[in-house]
Amino acid sequence: MPKVTVVIPAYNAMAFLPETLESVLRQTFTDFEILIVNDGSTDNILEWASELKDPRVKLITQPNQRVSAARNTGITNAQGKYIAFLDADDLWEPAKLEKQIRCLDEQPTVGLVYTWTLLVDKENNPTGRIFASHLEGKVWNKLLENDPISSGSSPLVRRSCFDTVGLFDRNLAYAPDLDMWVRIAYRYPIAVVKEPLVRYRQLPNSFSRNRQGMIKELRQVVEKAFASVPLEQLYLRNQCYASIFFGLAWLAVDEGDYKKAIHLRQQAFLHYSQVFFSEKYLRLSLAIAMIRWFGANGYDGVRSLTHILRRRIFGVSI
Incomplete structure (x- = not known):
């Protein structure tokens, strides 16, 4: 059994997916499997995947159901003790998994560990900006106030957390990440590796630029989070x-x-x-x-x- 499962949802992502995969294969920690979940792509992902030689890489194909369903498929098929998510256009620095795994191994109560995130442009050139936070511990309410994780490609999560909090909400298109991290942080402490180990690619036509959809779903996440908290925390x-x-x-x-x-x-x-x-x-x-x-x-x-x-x-x- 691999220690880590890396889940990469992919929908018509061949412009960046090979480079993204290579950033995983260059990790200094190597005991992992990679599940690329082809979410109904119409590009040449099947032909490309058929030529991959590394036995740790597996392709799972399903009808298009959007990113939350693709991640859930990855979780369901994961064999690893820890699960990492990586968007098909983002990149990891080589030591990312190694440093996060050390953190979870040394802190058995922690459910999720994230890293700082470096923003890059379409060509992977740094923009000079970093999402950086020192927030850790029992901080679920702080996640709602100011999401420090910022990127779905950052967290490494214990597989057992999903047995406790459930899978990603398939009804959320714009805020499923925040919803999941808040649910995990409500039950578990979280930790951070204070280094920019993720490269988040900013694309001009990013799905996340639908502002009205974001507002609607952020409201859903907030209301869901506070639906069952003690009265004194409202x-x-x-x-x-x-x-x-x-x-x-x-x-x-x-x-x-x-x-x-x-x-x-x-x-x-x-x-x-x-x-x-x-x-x-x-x-x-x-x-x-x-x-x-x-x-x-x-x-x-x-x-x-x-x-x-x-x-x-x-x-x-x-």
């Missing part, structure tokens, strides 16, 4: 909604729409007024002001300069 729900509106406001800033950003900032304030005194409120307000004063192009120029300075001083922008 006050945290408004903080979660405030955080969601902050995230949407930053998306509006990225689009140069300061009026929408102001509206979303106000919604965050109405849900949780204490946020007015936070650093993130100040940062958002400054970004909105810069767009109003200098326009979207002026703001982008200042932000690009800030990223350049951070890269030169710190190596990355966190």
Whole structure:
């Protein structure tokens, strides 16, 4: 039995899948199986897979049912004690599995361990930004406020966790990752390897850019998470909604729409007024002001300069 099962859902992903697979095969930890779940692709994945020589790589083909169902197929067929998920356009650094496995081996109560994530462009060039968090322990409510995991390609999960919390919600198209990580974190401590060991490829036509779908499903995740918590913890729900509106406001800033950003900032304030005194409120307000004063192009120029300075001083922008 392999110690780790790597599940790679794939739907018409041949533009990136070979490179993604190679990043797994280059891992310093080698006791794994790789389940590529072909979710009804119409590209040449079958011909490509038939030429793979590594016996650890297996292809499972099913009708198109979207990513949650593909991951569930991988979990159902997994033989490993630990399960890792990897999107077909993302990449792993060579030591990712080794460092995460060491963490789970040394901390038997931990259910999930994630890593920091480096953002790259379509050609795998770093953008200079990293999703980095120090959040760990019993922190399920913090996951709802500000998802530190950020990428479905980051976590390594104990197989037994899925026996406890169930499989991915097939009804969620935009937020199944967060839903699963919150369910796991409600029952288990989580841990983090504080290194950027995942490369998250930002694509211009990303499925996750459907904002209205994201809002709808994030609300479902929040309501589901708080449906069974003790009464004294319900006050945290408004903080979660405030955080969601902050995230949407930053998306509006990225689009140069300061009026929408102001509206979303106000919604965050109405849900949780204490946020007015936070650093993130100040940062958002400054970004909105810069767009109003200098326009979207002026703001982008200042932000690009800030990223350049951070890269030169710190190596990355966190």
